[in-house]
Amino acid sequence: MMSPALRETFAPLRLMMQDRLAVVGLCVLGLIFAMAVFAPLIAPQDPFAINEDEDGSVLMKSDEGWVLQPSLGHVALNDTASRPGEDLIVGREGSLWTRKNGGWSRTVLPTEVDLFGVDVTASGVALIVGEQGTLLLREGEKWQSLQSLAPVTLRSVSWLADDTALIVGDEETLWLFALADRSLTPVTSPINRGMSLRGVERDVDGTALVVGERGLALQYDPVSQQAKMLRLGTSRDLNDVHVSPAGIALAIGERGTLLLRDGPNADWVSDRTPDRRALMSGWIGDDGTGYAVGRNGIVMELVRGGEWTLANTESERHLRAILVTDADALALGSDRFVIRFSPPSPQHWFGTDHLGRDLFSRNIHGARIALLVGFLGAFLVMLIGTNVGLVAGYYGGRTDSILMRTVDVMYGIPFEPFALILVLLFKPSLLIVILAVSLLTWRTTARLIRAQVLSLRERPFVKAARVAGASDLRIMYLHILPNVMPLVFLELAITVGVSIIAEATLSFLGLGPPQSVSWGGILHDARLSGAWRTAWWWNLPPGLFIMSTVLSVFFISRSLEVVANPRLRART
Incomplete structure (x- = not known):
């Protein structure tokens, strides 16, 4: 008992x-x-x-700013090339997207390595470069792999003429590609310190501008087949260079670096930047307007005779490429980005x-x-x-x-x-x-x-x-x-x-x-x-949990009130 x-x-x-x-x-x-x-x-x-994600992000310029479009796959997009009637975009894991008449289509390539550079001639001959010395050529409709000189990571490519292209990459790789016999000829770098070359663009005089890490800049002359060093006035890593048909040039890089050349014979000058985050790709037009894109969804815009300003964007996804045509302007990415402020979903x-x-x-x-x-x-x-x-x-x-x-x-x-x-x-x-x-x-x-x-x-x-x-x-x-x-x-x-x-x-x-x-x-x-x-x-779940827990304790304590007040026991 x-x-x-x-x-x-x-x-x-x-x-x-x-x-x-x-x-x-x-x-x-x-x-x-x-x-x-x-x-x-x-x-x-x-x-x-911290949750991260990666996809083929596309932001399109509109009157309201840069608006996020439907994603192109689940991997990052790295580079673009364009000719009248066709746009090419390459990315990780051998991804290639083609846009014709405003519609996107995925092209299956004979490789699954990461692709970093693409360029296309007016006649439609395209060349893609990527990891492990990957080289892909398109003549007509079919893509084929080319024999590489070394398994080095190739970063960028630019056609200097209809039958000649310059390829750049890590370890100061400079290769001259000849379409006629599909041959590759190495070009000796004047620096030879094994630095990474990240961008190449044909200049209006037929030479090629090359930029890379630590502010390295080279000029390649196809006539002499030699490269010489240029001084752009910076020691920061440069990631891309673009030249307009009139010879206005833009080089961009880390910590918001913006270098502008106002004409073929003008000097390179540093422009004031509105943000210090890394820039990955840039574009400049003959009228002096320009764009620069980079990490955390940053998009900078330049108005003729004005200063660079930060554009309004819908996303913080990292951007690696800029595609500007007569019809529209697209910013593309994205490396792995943090999934911030994501609303409830099946994953979260x-x-x-x-x-x-x-x-x-x-x-x-x-x-x-x-x-x-x-x-x-x-x-x-x-x-x-x-x-x-x-x-x-x-x-x-x-x-x-x-x-x-x-x-x-x-x-x-x-x-x-x-x-x-x-x-x-x-x-x-x-x-x-x-x-x-x-x-x-x-x-x-x-x-x-x-x-x-x-x-x-x-x-x-x-x-x-x-x-x-x-x-x-x-x-x-x-x-x-x-x-x-x-x-x-x-x-x-x-x-x-x-x-x-x-x-x-x-x-x-x-x-x-x-x-x-x-x-x-x-x-x-x-x-x-x-x-x-x-x-x-963010606010609702913890508030509901606090309320539910306290209310459950209140219901329990309510049943014990008769202990402190025996009169309640008599009523029940």
């Missing part, structure tokens, strides 16, 4: 099972508890993992945040901090508050006055400034959050337990124990404490909800543990990012 004291101790459990809302609260809290325990199994990925149920982290995984792991602080903080509150209430109520007199005046002082200390002082004195951590919750919240519990003990200490069973010679500790913890345990359970249930809200508040204010994931911390990141007003998928 269970003793009356133990039966009274477990009375709150019976009361919970008799209340339907309490049962609902227990079920919801149980699900959240299971979510916290099995978070590594439920979450599809690490909550700190709750979307992604500003760093590309999966919000579903972060919310699942956030339950751990909420429940840990909620229950551990509530346990410490009960431990402190129950003992203070027992001592104050049992001993009374001066002891009671000192402890209750201490409680009054604690009531005068606001929670958020107190937590802020703790963080300043130590450092943000989970322990500080738990201490901030437990060191202030115990005051209400102490008052309630004291009031209950004041009535119990005059009961006959307490007097009988005292007459029998029981010590004060034995009377408090073996005779009085079991009788106040139902009230302790009630306060414990209430304090769990209070602790969860307190942790969410501190984390939202930036006072939570910096290396942990919590629901309040997710809301804090949303506020700092500036997207919390528009990215509803």
Whole structure:
């Protein structure tokens, strides 16, 4: 048989099972508890993992800016070439796209290596270069592979005439291609330091301009078949060069480098850049208008006689090529880019945040901090508050006055400034959050337990124990404490909800543990990012989780109200 004291101790459990809302609260809290325990199994990925993606991104210039178009496959696009009626785009994994009459079509090539450069003559002869010395030639309709001189990465190609092309690549590769016999002739670099050559373009005088890393620039003369060094006035890596039919030239590179030549015989000058991110491709027209594209969706525009300005773009995807025709202008990419501010999708149920982290995984792991602080903080509150209430109520007199005046002082200390002082004195951590919750919240519990003990200490069973010679500790913890345990359970249930809200508040204010994931911390990141007003998928889930957890605890505590107020038991 269970003793009356133990039966009274477990009375709150019976009361919970008799209340339907309490049962609902227990079920919801149980699900959240299971979510916290099995978070590594439920979450599809690490909550700190940054999600990246890659696709054939296309942005088209419009009156509203550069608008994202339907993707061309799942791999990055690297270079473009154009002739009247046909546009060619090459990319990774042997991808080639052709546009005729405004429609895109995929062409199957006899290779799957990454392709970096393409050029086409007015008659339709096209040459593609890529990794491992890959060379692909099209005469007519069929593409065929050519024999390479070395398995070096080839970066760019330009036709100098209808039957001659210059190919450049890593290790200062300079190859002259002759269409007549499909031969390759190496050209000696005047530098010979093994640097990477990244762009080549035919100049209006028939020579070729070549740019590469560390500001390296060469001029190749097909008549003498020799290359000489040029000085463009920069030591930064140059990624591309473009020459208009009138001889205006543009070279672009890292850290927003913009070098402009205003005519065939003009000097190269550095233009002021509106952004310092790396530029990957550029285009300049005879009228002085120009475009430059690069990382993080950056597109710069130049107006004749004006300055470079940042254009409005719909995406932060990395751009590697620019295609300008009489009909339109396209910016193409994309290398692997961070999936920022992605709305809910089959891949990311709750979307992604500003760093590309999966919000579903972060919310699942956030339950751990909420429940840990909620229950551990509530346990410490009960431990402190129950003992203070027992001592104050049992001993009374001066002891009671000192402890209750201490409680009054604690009531005068606001929670958020107190937590802020703790963080300043130590450092943000989970322990500080738990201490901030437990060191202030115990005051209400102490008052309630004291009031209950004041009535119990005059009961006959307490007097009988005292007459029998029981010590004060034995009377408090073996005779009085079991009788106040139902009230302790009630306060414990209430304090769990209070602790969860307190942790969410501190984390939202930036006072939570910096290396942990919590629901309040997710809301804090949303506020700092500036997207919390528009990215509803970022704010809604953690708010619903906090509300559901606190409501479930409230339903449970509601069923225990009859413990503190016996009159309610009579009504039921």
